[in-house]
Amino acid sequence: MTPNPYLWVVPILPLAGAAINGLFGRRSSKKTISTVALVFCGAAFAMALYLAAGFSSASAPYYFDLAHWIRSGNFQVDFSFYLDQLSLVMLLVVTGVGFLIHIYSVGYMWDDDGYYRFMSYLNLFMFFMLTLVLAKNYLVMFIGWEGVGLASYLLIGFWFTKDSAAAAGKKAFIVNRIGDFGFLIALFLMIKHFGSLDFTHVFAAVRSLPTETAGAGLLTAIGLLLMVGAAGKSAQIPLYVWLPDAMEGPTPVSALIHAATMVTAGVYMVARSSAIFERAPMAMMVVAIIGTLTALFAATIGIAQTDIKKVLAYSTVSQLGYMFMACGVGAFSAGIFHLMTHAFFKGLLFLAAGSVIHGVGGEQDMRKMGGLRVYMPWTFATMGTATLAIAGIPPLAGFWSKDEILWQAFNASWVYWLIGVITAFITSFYMFRLMYMTFGGEYRGAAVQGAHGRDVHGLDAHGHDDRSHGHGHGEPHESPWVMLGPLVVLAVLSVFGGWVAGYNNHFEHFLAPVFQGTSDVAQEASPEAGKSTLEYLLMVVSVGVAGLGWFLAYLLYSRRPQLPARIAASLGGLYQAVANKYYIDELYAVLFVKPLIDGSTTILWHGVDQGVIDAAVNNSADAARHVSDRARHMQSGNLRSYAGWIAAGGAVVIAYMVWMGLR
Amino acid sequence: MVPLSYYLLLSGILFMCGVLGFLIKRNIITIFMSIELMLNGVNLSFVAFAAHWHALSGQVFVFFVMVVAAAEAAVGLAIIIAVYRTRETLNVDQVNLLKL
Amino acid sequence: MAGAINLLVQSHPINSALSLIAVMAALAAEYLLLGAEFVAAVQVIVYAGAIMVLFLITIMLLNAGAEERTKGSRVAILLGIPGVLIGGVLVAWTLLNRSNTQAVPIGALKGDPKDIARLLFHDFLLPFEVTSVLILIAIMGAVVLASRPRAVASGLRKDG
Numbered sequence: 001m002t003p004n005p006y007l008w009v010v011p012i013l014p015l016a017g018a019a020i021n022g023l024f025g026r027r028s029s030k031k032t033i034s035t036v037a038l039v040f041c042g043a044a045f046a047m048a049l050y051l052a053a054g055f056s057s058a059s060a061p062y063y064f065d066l067a068h069w070i071r072s073g074n075f076q077v078d079f080s081f082y083l084d085q086l087s088l089v090m091l092l093v094v095t096g097v098g099f100l101i102h103i104y105s106v107g108y109m110w111d112d113d114g115y116y117r118f119m120s121y122l123n124l125f126m127f128f129m130l131t132l133v134l135a136k137n138y139l140v141m142f143i144g145w146e147g148v149g150l151a152s153y154l155l156i157g158f159w160f161t162k163d164s165a166a167a168a169g170k171k172a173f174i175v176n177r178i179g180d181f182g183f184l185i186a187l188f189l190m191i192k193h194f195g196s197l198d199f200t201h202v203f204a205a206v207r208s209l210p211t212e213t214a215g216a217g218l219l220t221a222i223g224l225l226l227m228v229g230a231a232g233k234s235a236q237i238p239l240y241v242w243l244p245d246a247m248e249g250p251t252p253v254s255a256l257i258h259a260a261t262m263v264t265a266g267v268y269m270v271a272r273s274s275a276i277f278e279r280a281p282m283a284m285m286v287v288a289i290i291g292t293l294t295a296l297f298a299a300t301i302g303i304a305q306t307d308i309k310k311v312l313a314y315s316t317v318s319q320l321g322y323m324f325m326a327c328g329v330g331a332f333s334a335g336i337f338h339l340m341t342h343a344f345f346k347g348l349l350f351l352a353a354g355s356v357i358h359g360v361g362g363e364q365d366m367r368k369m370g371g372l373r374v375y376m377p378w379t380f381a382t383m384g385t386a387t388l389a390i391a392g393i394p395p396l397a398g399f400w401s402k403d404e405i406l407w408q409a410f411n412a413s414w415v416y417w418l419i420g421v422i423t424a425f426i427t428s429f430y431m432f433r434l435m436y437m438t439f440g441g442e443y444r445g446a447a448v449q450g451a452h453g454r455d456v457h458g459l460d461a462h463g464h465d466d467r468s469h470g471h472g473h474g475e476p477h478e479s480p481w482v483m484l485g486p487l488v489v490l491a492v493l494s495v496f497g498g499w500v501a502g503y504n505n506h507f508e509h510f511l512a513p514v515f516q517g518t519s520d521v522a523q524e525a526s527p528e529a530g531k532s533t534l535e536y537l538l539m540v541v542s543v544g545v546a547g548l549g550w551f552l553a554y555l556l557y558s559r560r561p562q563l564p565a566r567i568a569a570s571l572g573g574l575y576q577a578v579a580n581k582y583y584i585d586e587l588y589a590v591l592f593v594k595p596l597i598d599g600s601t602t603i604l605w606h607g608v609d610q611g612v613i614d615a616a617v618n619n620s621a622d623a624a625r626h627v628s629d630r631a632r633h634m635q636s637g638n639l640r641s642y643a644g645w646i647a648a649g650g651a652v653v654i655a656y657m658v659w660m661g662l663r
Numbered sequence: 664m665v666p667l668s669y670y671l672l673l674s675g676i677l678f679m680c681g682v683l684g685f686l687i688k689r690n691i692i693t694i695f696m697s698i699e700l701m702l703n704g705v706n707l708s709f710v711a712f713a714a715h716w717h718a719l720s721g722q723v724f725v726f727f728v729m730v731v732a733a734a735e736a737a738v739g740l741a742i743i744i745a746v747y748r749t750r751e752t753l754n755v756d757q758v759n760l761l762k763l
Numbered sequence: 764m765a766g767a768i769n770l771l772v773q774s775h776p777i778n779s780a781l782s783l784i785a786v787m788a789a790l791a792a793e794y795l796l797l798g799a800e801f802v803a804a805v806q807v808i809v810y811a812g813a814i815m816v817l818f819l820i821t822i823m824l825l826n827a828g829a830e831e832r833t834k835g836s837r838v839a840i841l842l843g844i845p846g847v848l849i850g851g852v853l854v855a856w857t858l859l860n861r862s863n864t865q866a867v868p869i870g871a872l873k874g875d876p877k878d879i880a881r882l883l884f885h886d887f888l889l890p891f892e893v894t895s896v897l898i899l900i901a902i903m904g905a906v907v908l909a910s911r912p913r914a915v916a917s918g919l920r921k922d923g
């Protein structure tokens with residue numbers, strides 16, 4: 001391990017930006033705020049590139065101890081940073097995509113009153129995410145973990161005057177917290193049994209333990225608890241409910257946090273803990289099952305959604321399921337590969353959706369869109385590219401990563417593979433559905449000017465109000481170049497990003513030192529020249545399935561647009577269930593939320609707070625008052641009563657003296 | 664020959680009468696006179712003890728007590744006159760401004 | 764003792780004052796019996812002569828009449844009288860039971876004025892002088908307190 005003193009600079013730069021914008025932003029001009037935010041984020045990106053350029057697998061991993069933190073007996077945790085191949089990949093993704101989204105936000109949020117707040121929060125998020133990614137021990141990672149949760153809360157509830165946004169922010173934070181609880185217990189177990197939270201120490205200790213094939217043991221427990229944390233942060237079953245609600249936040253937030261970076265923190269954490277999972281097969285299986293089921297489950301919900309951002313939200317949950325499926329079968333590098341490509345195309349999808357929403361004046365319901373390819377050609381082109389990528393059409397990025405996962409899953413169990421293929425079909429279907437509904441056909445929406453401020457979403461979906469637009473009114477319009485630029489860059493990445501990395505399993509080899517000692521199935525398969533016939537066959541199947549989904553979407557939404565409604569009507573209850581997200585939120589409300597609130601109100605509030613604490617204080621005050629009330633009568637001003645008291649007292653003294661004398 | 668204790672007993676009775684008068688009577692001046700009565704009772708016991716123990720200082724002390732009593736009577740009566748001027752009453756129960 | 768009780772019983776302050784004078788005269792006789800002639804003389808001159816005269820002057824000045832019945836303090840009656848009675852009973856009991864009943868002869872101790880004077884101006888000189896100062900202060904206080912309100916107020920205004 002070689003020390004690298006620049007490691008800690010990377011997170012600090014956006015923190016400085018956040019502080020400056022946060023403290024001084026209210027009085028600064030929008031130009032200053034933008035410059036500050038972009039400069040610091042860009043500097044972090046530049047720093048990341050510099051580190052990447054100087055990165056050499058021979059001297060990796062790099063580390064840097066910034067300062068002491070906890071020194072308690074034998075237990076020691078410091079502010080330490082760590083850079084190995086895995087961290088490098090995450091670092092580049094986070095800073096790169098993050099920087100692009102910062103640029104986009106300048107355009108998107110320009111007219112918002114809380115502009116400085118937004119840019120400050122964005123930088124703050126970058127700081128926490130980078131801390132998470134560059135951490136050398138679980139505790140610093142946890143700081144980042146919690147911090148991104150905080151930033152997510154702040155950004156989801158950015159338009160805090162809107163009740164639904166505030167509630168969504170709360171929901172996100174609370175559900176995250178439940179996951180964090182699992183994470184914390186896992187940390188405690190680690191401290192107890194390994195005496196340290198440092199990656200190198202923990203993994204070395206873990207590697208010395210045997211694989212727990214016979215049943216559950218310490219490592220299984222830790223693995224499962226870590227998975228609970230990951231499920232909370234990365235929106236897997238059963239803690240995914242916050243992600244669709246998080247679409248209340250501005251679209252750049254959805255792109256950055258809920259597509260490209262924060263939700264991938266769970267995947268990163270699982271990949272980082274690969275040593276633990278490798279030795280706990282039961283935990284790995286749980287991870288794979290959760291991932292697979294979530295992928296399918298979320299995809300089915302996505303079919304019936306009408307809000308453009310909600311479709312993308314469920315798509316994110318589904319794609320995250322793919323990543324966990326990969327990790328669960330031991331293909332950690334495949335999972336990270338998909339994480340990277342997903343950041344590209346999902347980030348692009350969200351940003352493009354934001355462009356669409358901006359262009360139609362705040363409308364988010366796809367049923368009111370349509371025909372936008374005429375008005376917004378660039379957005380159409382980039383979003384189309386991303387859709388091809390997510391559907392897994394070669395040679396775009398999504399194909400390489402998704403295919404890798406499906407191949408690894410097949411080697412583990414054909415059940416995973418089959419569900420993965422079905423999900424790919426559904427994914428392709430709903431994505432192209434989105435494309436046809438939004439860009440195809442004729443424009444079904446209201447005149448853009450009239451749609452401002454009075455649409456379904458109350459406060460404009462992206463903070464614009466009537467005074468903002470200088471563009472042509474009455475019809476949808478293309479977005480400014482400050483927003484389109486990042487779209488184009490991400491589109492290019494979506495096309496070429498996977499190819500470069502997936503070719504000859506470059507990516508996997510790059511990450512191999514991180515996952516050494518893992519039963520990465522591909523390691524056995526890849527030394528062979530090229531790929532096997534079976535792999536090609538599976539590739540063809542997955543591409544075919546993607547094409548099938550495209551065709552079906554074309555059929556239902558382009559050729560015969562009246563069909564979907566009839567199908568929906570004929571399916572009746574089933575359709576309703578799917579459209580209402582299987583009523584999971586309502587179920588949670590009844591099972592958990594309501595009893596908790598009722599219990600708190602009755603027992604804790606009325607019982608303890610009012611009955612015990614308040615009562616104690618009030619009653620003691622009352623008692624004091626009563627006593628003094630009685631005692632007050634002594635001071636009556638009446639001379640004779642004073643004399644009476646004196647005489648009585650004198651009698652007491654005399655009696656005492658007599659008694660003493662008698663003894 | 665009168666035993667000492669009889670003198671002391673008388674002194675005690677006089678004192679008690681003084682206290683009772685203080686408690687019972689409503690006229691301020693009468694209350695003052697009860698105070699004088701108390702002082703006299705005490706004087707008697709002083710003299711009795713002085714005779715019993717053949718210590719002349721007891722009688723000297725009686726002398727001082729009387730001086731103090733005189734001074735106190737003078738000042739007290741002046742106060743009573745002042746109070747009478749404002750309150751127009753000699754009833755101690757109506758002089759209860761202390762309560763305010 | 765009769766005089767003392769009478770003091771309590773009488774309703775008009777003049778009558779109470781007169782009974783007090785009677786008490787003092789009786790006490791003077793007692794002092795003589797105990798051989799304290801000087802004290803007896805002083806008692807008559809100072810106490811009965813000066814102080815009681817002062818009382819009588821005040822009573823007549825203020826035209827004090829017979830006492831009316833007013834609402835007294837319940838505490839005084841409830842607490843005070845029992846207290847007094849208890850105290851008195853205790854003391855009496857103690858005295859009668861426990862003290863040695865050694866008799867004191869009549870005129871046992873000669874309270875010669877000469878001897879008393881010696882004590883007064885030798886051993887008790889300081890208290891003597893202090894008491895004279897005390898009397899001075901008392902005189903001043905009495906004058907101030909009893910003076911007409913106008914004079915006092917103007918005096919205060921001048922100081923204030």
